Amino acid sequence: xxxxxERYGTRADLAAFVSCLVLSLTALALPEGLREPIAxxxxxxxxxxxxxxxxxxxxxxxxxxxxxxxxAQRDSLALGxxxxxxxxxxxxxxxxxxALGARLTTGFVSAxxxxxxxxxxxxxxLLSSGSAxxxxxxxxxxxxxxxxxxxxxxxxxTSVAMAWTHPDFRASAxxxxxxxxxxxxxxxxxxAGEVMELRGVAYRDQLPPGTRxxxxxxxxxxxxxxxxxxxxxxxxxxxGWERTYLLRPAVHPAEASHVLILLPTRAADTLTAAFxxxxxxxxxxxxxxxxxxxxxxxx
Numbered sequence: 401x402x403x404x405x406e407r408y409g410t411r412a413d414l415a416a417f418v419s420c421l422v423l424s425l426t427a428l429a430l431p432e433g434l435r436e437p438i439a440x441x442x443x444x445x446x447x448x449x450x451x452x453x454x455x456x457x458x459x460x461x462x463x464x465x466x467x468x469x470x471x472a473q474r475d476s477l478a479l480g481x482x483x484x485x486x487x488x489x490x491x492x493x494x495x496x497x498x499a500l501g502a503r504l505t506t507g508f509v510s511a512x513x514x515x516x517x518x519x520x521x522x523x524x525x526l527l528s529s530g531s532a533x534x535x536x537x538x539x540x541x542x543x544x545x546x547x548x549x550x551x552x553x554x555x556x557x558t559s560v561a562m563a564w565t566h567p568d569f570r571a572s573a574x575x576x577x578x579x580x581x582x583x584x585x586x587x588x589x590x591x592a593g594e595v596m597e598l599r600g601v602a603y604r605d606q607l608p609p610g611t612r613x614x615x616x617x618x619x620x621x622x623x624x625x626x627x628x629x630x631x632x633x634x635x636x637x638x639x640g641w642e643r644t645y646l647l648r649p650a651v652h653p654a655e656a657s658h659v660l661i662l663l664p665t666r667a668a669d670t671l672t673a674a675f676x677x678x679x680x681x682x683x684x685x686x687x688x689x690x691x692x693x694x695x696x697x698x699x
Contacts, residue, residue, distance in 0.1 A: 496544030497658050503674040507666040509533045512658050522653055525561040529661060535559050538621050540662040546627030546650025548659055563653040573628050574616035580605045581616055584628050596629050596647035603641050607631045613647060625672030
C-alpha cells in the first residue's frame with residue numbers, strides 16, 4: 401500500500417517536471433510578441449503567490465538588517481553614555497589642575513601619573529617628569545585637592561614619588577589657623593592605605609570631626625598650607641599626654657591622573673591662598689572604604 405502511494409507520487413512528480421519542461425521549451429519557441437503577454441499573465445495568476453512570498457522574504461531580510469543596525473547604534477550609544485561620567489570627572493580634575501597652576505604661577509612642574517603594574521601600586525607613583533624638567537628628590541607632589549606625596553627618586557625623563565599611603569611617608573602638619581601641630585602618616589592595620597593618622601597632638605587640644613589639617617611648613621620639605629585631610633575622629637589617646645586622630649585624605653592616589661611637582665623654590669612659601677577653595681569641612685574628600693566610626697583605644 402505504501403509502496404503504491406510512493407510510486408504514484410514519483411510518477412506525479414515526473415509528470416509535473418515533464419510538463420514544466422515542455423511549457424518552457426514552448427515558451428522559448430514562441431515569437432517575442434507572444435512571449436511577453438503570456439509571461440505577464442503567468443506572473444499575475446499562477447506565479448502570483450510565489451512572487452508574494454519572495455517579496456515578503458526580501459522585506460523580512462531588510463527588516464532584520466534594520467533591527468541589527470538599530471541594535472548596533474543602541475549599543476554604541478550605551479557605551480558612550482557609560483563613559484560620560486568618567487570623562488566629566490577627568491575634565492573637572494584637569495580644570496582644577498590648570499586653575500591651581502594659574503594660582504601658583506611659578507615654581508612647579510606638571511606631570512602625568514604613568515601606569516605601572518607591580519606590588520608597589522598605590523604606594524609609589526611613576527611620574528612623567530624628571531631632572532630634565534627640574535624635578536629633584538623630596539619635591540612635594542600635589543593635586544588640586546591637596547598633598548599626594550613626595551618625589552623619592554629622579555631619572556632624566558621620569559621620577560618616582562612616594563604616595564602618602566606608603567608606610568615610610570611622614571609630613572609635619574598643623575590644624576589650619578591654629579598652633580596645633582602633629583605628624584601625619586598612613587594608617588596602619590586593617591584600614592591601611594585608606595585613611596591617615598595625625599599623631600602627637602597634645603592631649604589638651606581636642607579636634608572635632610571636620611577640622612581641616614594642612615602642612616605646617618616645618619622641616620623645609622613641604623610648603624605651609626597644603627591640604628592633607630580632614631579629622632574623622634579620635635583613633636587613640638594616652639591619658640594626659642597626647643591623642644592620635646584619624647584623617648580622611650584630601651586625595652587618594654587611585655583618583656589622581658595628573659599632578660604638579662613643586663620645585664625647591666616653593667619650600668618656604670605659604671600656599672594657603674592657592675588651596676583656599678579645596679577640602680572644606682562640609683565637602684566630600686577621598687572617603688575610606690569603610691566609614692564606620694573608630695572608637696578610641698588606649699595603648
